[in-house]
Amino acid sequence: MLSRWKMSLLAGGIVVLGLWAGARAQQPDKEPSPFQAPPQAKPVNEVIQEFPSNDQMRTAWKVHWATSTGFGLTLQGAWFKRAPKEKWMQVVGDCRLSEMFVPYHSGSPRFWDISYNFSLCKVNKNEAGPHGKVLGNPPNVVCEVRDRGLAYVDTGKGGRRGQKLVLFATLDAANYRYVIEYGFQDDGVITFRVGSTGRNYGSREWEGHMHNGLWRVDVNVDGPANNSVLVMEHMEPVGEQRANAKTIHRPFNGGREGFEDWDPLKFTMLSIQNDKKRNIRNQPAAWDVMPLRHGNARHYGPDNEECTRHDFWVTQNRTGEIYYVKLPKYVAKAEPIMNTDVVVWVSTAGHHEPRSEDGEMKGTSFEGVTQLMWCGFDLRPRNVFDRSPLYP
Amino acid sequence: MDPIVRIPILGLALAALLSGGCTSADRDERQPNFVLSADEIRLAKTLAGQALGIEPNAQSRPGHVVFVKVDLLPAADSERLVMVHHYRYEGDQTIFTMVDLRAKEVLSQEVEMHYPTALAPEEVERALTLARADERVLPVLQIGTVTMEVRPIQFSKAGDSLFGHRVAHVLLNRDGNYLAAPVVYVDLTSETVILQN
Numbered sequence: 008m009l010s011r012w013k014m015s016l017l018a019g020g021i022v023v024l025g026l027w028a029g030a031r032a033q034q035p036d037k038e039p040s041p042f043q044a045p046p047q048a049k050p051v052n053e054v055i056q057e058f059p060s061n062d063q064m065r066t067a068w069k070v071h072w073a074t075s076t077g078f079g080l081t082l083q084g085a086w087f088k089r090a091p092k093e094k095w096m097q098v099v100g101d102c103r104l105s106e107m108f109v110p111y112h113s114g115s116p117r118f119w120d121i122s123y124n125f126s127l128c129k130v131n132k133n134e135a136g137p138h139g140k141v142l143g144n145p146p147n148v149v150c151e152v153r154d155r156g157l158a159y160v161d162t163g164k165g166g167r168r169g170q171k172l173v174l175f176a177t178l179d180a181a182n183y184r185y186v187i188e189y190g191f192q193d194d195g196v197i198t199f200r201v202g203s204t205g206r207n208y209g210s211r212e213w214e215g216h217m218h219n220g221l222w223r224v225d226v227n228v229d230g231p232a233n234n235s236v237l238v239m240e241h242m243e244p245v246g247e248q249r250a251n252a253k254t255i256h257r258p259f260n261g262g263r264e265g266f267e268d269w270d271p272l273k274f275t276m277l278s279i280q281n282d283k284k285r286n287i288r289n290q291p292a293a294w295d296v297m298p299l300r301h302g303n304a305r306h307y308g309p310d311n312e313e314c315t316r317h318d319f320w321v322t323q324n325r326t327g328e329i330y331y332v333k334l335p336k337y338v339a340k341a342e343p344i345m346n347t348d349v350v351v352w353v354s355t356a357g358h359h360e361p362r363s364e365d366g367e368m369k370g371t372s373f374e375g376v377t378q379l380m381w382c383g384f385d386l387r388p389r390n391v392f393d394r395s396p397l398y399p
Numbered sequence: 400m401d402p403i404v405r406i407p408i409l410g411l412a413l414a415a416l417l418s419g420g421c422t423s424a425d426r427d428e429r430q431p432n433f434v435l436s437a438d439e440i441r442l443a444k445t446l447a448g449q450a451l452g453i454e455p456n457a458q459s460r461p462g463h464v465v466f467v468k469v470d471l472l473p474a475a476d477s478e479r480l481v482m483v484h485h486y487r488y489e490g491d492q493t494i495f496t497m498v499d500l501r502a503k504e505v506l507s508q509e510v511e512m513h514y515p516t517a518l519a520p521e522e523v524e525r526a527l528t529l530a531r532a533d534e535r536v537l538p539v540l541q542i543g544t545v546t547m548e549v550r551p552i553q554f555s556k557a558g559d560s561l562f563g564h565r566v567a568h569v570l571l572n573r574d575g576n577y578l579a580a581p582v583v584y585v586d587l588t589s590e591t592v593i594l595q596n
Contacts, residue, residue, distance in 0.1 A: 116553075225473065327506075
């Protein structure tokens with residue numbers, strides 16, 4: 008009877024022998040060491056980008072992207088490294104353009120271009136540009152590092168240019184195209200953008216309409232647990248002191264699932280924070296939703312447009328809840344959204360009032376293309392760093 | 400050693416010997432995790448269909464229920480969850496069935512009325528067939544090179560004659576440019592072609 012440790016040794020030896028023999032069989036040209044561990048499997052949809060791209064690393068992003076018909080380009084997760092020796096910190100889980108709602112001014116049509124399950128366009132060299140790497144099979148995603156202009160200009164130490172990793176793909180929505188783009192900046196910001204372009208709708212070439220980019224963002228600051236959603240509002244004036252102003256930090260919708268609206272006079276921002284993850288000032292790490300708005304869209308068609316009547320929604324992260332139209336149902340129970348796994352839903356709408364630059368009528372045909380109109384928002388770190396990022 | 404522990408370890412050892420090990424080529428060739436295989440889609444469709452009482456090999460017919468699509472849901476790495484979409488003509492209903500592909504079970508089923516829903520491939524084909532056969536559309540197709548694209552369109556006003564119907568807008572594209580007229584709708588519920596000039 009073999010003792011327990013001898014048995015373990017024997018079994019382990021057979022495992023190592025098996026792996027070594029297999030590696031030899033598949034790679035006859037190489038002479039691997041039988042004690043060398045096989046390389047770590049890296050997901051085929053993983054992109055890791057260190058910044059700056061042309062010097063010693065300061066920060067880095069690890070991104071898992073995905074594609075599908077309907078939703079186009081989505082994120083499965085993104086992790087940020089604020090310094091070379093730090094561990095990856097998760098920032099987001101699943102992120103997607105959950106819906107693209109396009110109602111026309113005359114009341115009809117009213118398109119839901121994500122629900123309609125369109126495919127992605129194949130990308131070509133012109134679209135990828137000189138620095139873009141084409142990903143996917145079929146090739147439909149572009150990955151590139153862009154200069155983002157000045158990151159800062161300091162009175163003492165001068166300025167610095169910033170960079171960002173960008174992933175984009177284009178949804179083929181019949182006559183229209185939606186460029187879905189995620190950017191990962193060297194300072195920890197994630198940019199969410201959707202650009203509307205293509206041909207104006209046949210027979211309604213000159214009719215105004217809206218493009219409501221409606222996002223689902225599973226914010227996971229240092230992981231999915233212990234995340235809370237706060238609203239930050241600038242208030243002015245305050246009381247009788249007409250020159251005074253203040254900032255209010257309060258739980259989103261009283262700390263329960265629901266909605267809030269963007270107020271231009273309050274500079275409404277959301278802040279998703281993890282109370283367990285703190286920086287050197289003992290401040291909780293957070294990522295803020297920074298609106299970049301053309302306006303607030305409100306649509307009053309059938310009942311399923313209720314989801315468009317507010318600018319921000321927050322839910323718990325529950326399996327199967329990825330459809331923007333269903334938001335009123337998702338929040339019906341008003342579950343807590345403090346210290347839990349949360350999802351933020353953001354409306355980013357653009358108004359398309361057609362212009363001659365969109366194209367021209369030639370007989371019964373419409374020829375030309377609408378230039379890209381971008382909508383979106385940023386997710387910006389707050390108290391994630393201990394000091395100014397990328398500063399000397 | 401506990402026999403329950405011993406068997407998997409020895410099994411792993413034998414599997415490693417037989418498989419030829421894990422190489423980078425194996426990893427490069429595998430499908431990304433966001434791609435649903437044909438088998439997974441088939442399984443999802445079957446399980447959701449069974450929950451709806453649809454026979455596995457039944458031909459979908461307008462007036463009944465059509466399988467529309469399967470969405471892969473965000474989930475932990477150990478899970479494989481999908482949402483199956485069916486459309487029922489009667490009542491203009493979209494049926495969402497959440498399926499756990501690993502456990503091979505239906506987790507939930509919900510019905511939405513007048514919900515924006517993609518067209519099934521067979522509905523797209525039917526719309527094209529009806530449009531091509533329409534004597535008012537035929538002359539348009541005979542000038543230049545005309546291609547047809549289909550997108551769903553919903554009529555949302557309760558008083559509209561097409562409210563609650565399954566309607567496809569057939570876009571006509573001649574020599575690379577969309578035609579402003581005629582506007583061709585195919586009402587799949589009544590199987591009629593409607594032209595607007």
